[in-house]
Amino acid sequence: MTQTPEPHQEPGEGTHLGLVLAPLVIWGLHFLFCYVWTAIACEKQGRASPLHDTQTAILSATGVALILIVLAVSGVIRRYRRSLTDNDFEFEVNSPEERHRFLGHMTLMLGALSAIGMIYAAIPVFYLDSCR
Amino acid sequence: MIIPTFVQRPIAGYSWIVLSALGTGFLSFGLWVHHMFTTGLPGVSLGFFSAASEAVAIPTGIQIFVFIATVMLGRVQRSVPMLFSLGALATFIVGGSTGVMIAVAPFDFQVHDTHFIVAHLHYTLIGGMLFPVMAGVWYFYPFVTGRMLSRRLGIWSFWLSFIGFNAAFLPMHLTGLLGMPRRVFTYGADMGWTWLNLWSSVAAFVFAAGFLLFVWDCVRSYTKGAPAGRNPWRAGTLEWMSPAPGQVYGVRAIPQIGSRYPLWDDPDLPRRIEGGDGYLPDAPEGLRETLVTTVLDAEPLQVLRIQGPTWVPMVTAAGLGGVFIFSTFALWLPVLASALLFMVAMLYWLWTGTAIIPDKPVKEVGMGQRLPLYRAGPTSTGWWAMFITMTGDLTAFLALIFGYFFFWTIHPDFPPPGTDGPGWRWPLVAAGLTLVTWGLTLGARLVNARGHVRWAQVCLGLAMAGGVAAALAQMAGPWLAGLDATAHSYQAIVWALVLWVVLHIAAGLIMQAYCLARSLFGRLTPTHDADLWNVTLYWHFTTASALLTAAVIGGFGYLT
Numbered sequence: 001m002t003q004t005p006e007p008h009q010e011p012g013e014g015t016h017l018g019l020v021l022a023p024l025v026i027w028g029l030h031f032l033f034c035y036v037w038t039a040i041a042c043e044k045q046g047r048a049s050p051l052h053d054t055q056t057a058i059l060s061a062t063g064v065a066l067i068l069i070v071l072a073v074s075g076v077i078r079r080y081r082r083s084l085t086d087n088d089f090e091f092e093v094n095s096p097e098e099r100h101r102f103l104g105h106m107t108l109m110l111g112a113l114s115a116i117g118m119i120y121a122a123i124p125v126f127y128l129d130s131c132r
Numbered sequence: 133m134i135i136p137t138f139v140q141r142p143i144a145g146y147s148w149i150v151l152s153a154l155g156t157g158f159l160s161f162g163l164w165v166h167h168m169f170t171t172g173l174p175g176v177s178l179g180f181f182s183a184a185s186e187a188v189a190i191p192t193g194i195q196i197f198v199f200i201a202t203v204m205l206g207r208v209q210r211s212v213p214m215l216f217s218l219g220a221l222a223t224f225i226v227g228g229s230t231g232v233m234i235a236v237a238p239f240d241f242q243v244h245d246t247h248f249i250v251a252h253l254h255y256t257l258i259g260g261m262l263f264p265v266m267a268g269v270w271y272f273y274p275f276v277t278g279r280m281l282s283r284r285l286g287i288w289s290f291w292l293s294f295i296g297f298n299a300a301f302l303p304m305h306l307t308g309l310l311g312m313p314r315r316v317f318t319y320g321a322d323m324g325w326t327w328l329n330l331w332s333s334v335a336a337f338v339f340a341a342g343f344l345l346f347v348w349d350c351v352r353s354y355t356k357g358a359p360a361g362r363n364p365w366r367a368g369t370l371e372w373m374s375p376a377p378g379q380v381y382g383v384r385a386i387p388q389i390g391s392r393y394p395l396w397d398d399p400d401l402p403r404r405i406e407g408g409d410g411y412l413p414d415a416p417e418g419l420r421e422t423l424v425t426t427v428l429d430a431e432p433l434q435v436l437r438i439q440g441p442t443w444v445p446m447v448t449a450a451g452l453g454g455v456f457i458f459s460t461f462a463l464w465l466p467v468l469a470s471a472l473l474f475m476v477a478m479l480y481w482l483w484t485g486t487a488i489i490p491d492k493p494v495k496e497v498g499m500g501q502r503l504p505l506y507r508a509g510p511t512s513t514g515w516w517a518m519f520i521t522m523t524g525d526l527t528a529f530l531a532l533i534f535g536y537f538f539f540w541t542i543h544p545d546f547p548p549p550g551t552d553g554p555g556w557r558w559p560l561v562a563a564g565l566t567l568v569t570w571g572l573t574l575g576a577r578l579v580n581a582r583g584h585v586r587w588a589q590v591c592l593g594l595a596m597a598g599g600v601a602a603a604l605a606q607m608a609g610p611w612l613a614g615l616d617a618t619a620h621s622y623q624a625i626v627w628a629l630v631l632w633v634v635l636h637i638a639a640g641l642i643m644q645a646y647c648l649a650r651s652l653f654g655r656l657t658p659t660h661d662a663d664l665w666n667v668t669l670y671w672h673f674t675t676a677s678a679l680l681t682a683a684v685i686g687g688f689g690y691l692t
Binding site: 021027028035038040042043054094096100102103105106109113117123124125128131 | 147148150151154155158159161162174175176177178179180182183184186187190191390391427428429538541542
């Protein structure tokens with residue numbers, strides 16, 4: 001694997017720590033949306049009513065959330081050219097650049113985990129046909 | 133930390149450990165309903181929580197594989213903390229596997245409230261908490277006391293508790309599948325659980341014997357244990373560089389560290405630190421000082437002076453603890469006394485121990501650096517403490533708001549017919565007055581920073597008057613509408629929201645009064661205004677909750 005040149009980093013500058021948590025926050029918002037939508041739909045329309053609206057809503061929400069995660073992660077990939085299978089020993093050289101490279105790697109991994117979590121959450125609604 | 137030490141190599145896959153810690157932390161927010169799969173929630177909702185409960189198995193599994201990989205790649209040294217760690221792993225894997233089973237809602241319907249659940253939860257708690265804590269006590273005992281625990285007693289206590297635990301709880305999977313419910317102490321002999329329960333009971337005593345041996349060892353070794361010396365486990369992490377107890381200081385100097393296992397990578401480090409090579413090597417003023425650094429790169433930012441040994445935090449904690457304990461038993465006079473004790477101790481603690489204006493603005497910290505002694509606003513520790521506290525507080529408030537909308541979803545008409553809500557007028561007045569109070573508090577900080585101390589004091593005084601008025605206006609809505617918190621969930625949740633906001637405004641009033649007093653006594657100046665920054669931040673959050681409350685109780689009823 002060829003090492004791509006990476007931007008020089010001053011201490012205290014660059015990757016925002018919040019960006020690392022962005023995929024997890026998106027997962028949380030997606031989860032909250034699914035839960036709140038279903039709770040309201042199931043109580044206000046009755047337990048026996050069909051789930052078509054809910055399925056559409058959850059499918060759209062999952063699509064939007066996945067796109068958001070891709071957006072959050074893609075900047076990091078472009079910048080540091082990280083992959084999920086990075087060698088861990090790349091993160092032991094103690095330089096400002098290395099710390100940001102590590103955060104980039106972290107964002108990518110958390111993005112993958114959050115995407116799996118969201119897809120998991122979206123699956124059950126397509127196997128059910130009413131709120132019961 | 134224990135595992136790398138006893139295989140004498142760095143943890144394998146550090147970034148995967150970080151992933152699993154963050155991932156587990158977040159995904160856990162989405163699985164609390166797996167404790168209530170049988171409460172009649174819609175099946176679709178159960179699906180979400182079932183999915184999150186299964187998803188959390190991914191980071192947890194990664195973590196376990198990383199531990200196992202670390203053990204495989206290194207050379208295991210036989211030691212008692214390592215025994216407890218490996219025992220914990222084995223136990224937790226069983227608990228995690230049954231966890232994957234009962235996260236499937238239909239399976240949970242079958243075993244709900246049976247001893248299968250008892251077995252599962254003890255395998256996770258004992259494997260995830262008790263054995264790791266015992267490993268940790270064993271590992272850090274020489275660090276804390278300077279003496280070693282007895283290896284012979286340790287091996288005995290591990291095997292007694294490990295065998296006793298498994299013998300007691302493994303059969304409970306079976307008793308549970310055979311239909312034995314939780315929380316019963318007697319049952320018919322024909323149920324088929326008798327010998328399994330007898331076996332569990334006997335094993336429970338073995339488990340208890342192992343734990344008692346551990347406790348006895350901790351007591352005995354405190355005076356009779358062999359002296360530990362420095363770094364008895366040959367660990368690589370920084371805490372083991374400190375000299376054995378008996379020195380008057382903890383760490384002579386704060387070193388600059390460039391690796392995760394500095395004692396392995398730089399064996400000469402402890403000697404250099406003892407020689408005063410590092411930050412803050414001496415304490416010429418005789419004060420307790422530490423460094424505040426940036427989060428990512430650990431660049432030093434500030435020298436933070438912290439209070440020396442004092443009982444005030446203990447007294448404060450006793451007061452606050454009293455408030456909660458006595459109110460559990462509805463003993464209201466002791467509650468009041470505890471609350472007073474808490475308030476007085478807290479204010480004394482803050483007044484004498486925090487945001488003290490230093491004798492000089494900057495200080496030589498060694499390594500050729502000079503750092504400020506005082507910081508205010510978003511670069512100070514106090515501001516972040518307030519921010520994090522208020523984020524937690526806001527979460528609790530949003531849970532109350534959620535309660536309002538939960539009642540709205542389950543009642544066909546909410547607010548119920550025949551009940552007048554607080555209307556829109558008083559909530560609107562309350563929202564306006566809260567905004568005024570917030571503006572005056574923010575204004576006090578801004579004019580104070582420009583040197584107009586008198587005007588800042590006037591702003592704070594007016595803000596307090598505004599706060600009192602805002603609290604009264606919040607109460608006026610439900611009070612004048614005659615809402616009775618014990619009559620209906622609607623009236624109860626409205627009062628709960630209003631009381632939440634009023635209590636927060638009351639606490640905010642005390643904070644404003646505190647700032648006013650600090651300013652009057654010259655302990656809060658235009659250049660040293662940390663208190664005012666933190667109180668303003670508190671009011672940002674309180675104002676947001678007050679406005680949201682006003683909008684929900686005053687406005688939402690008109691939308692439906």
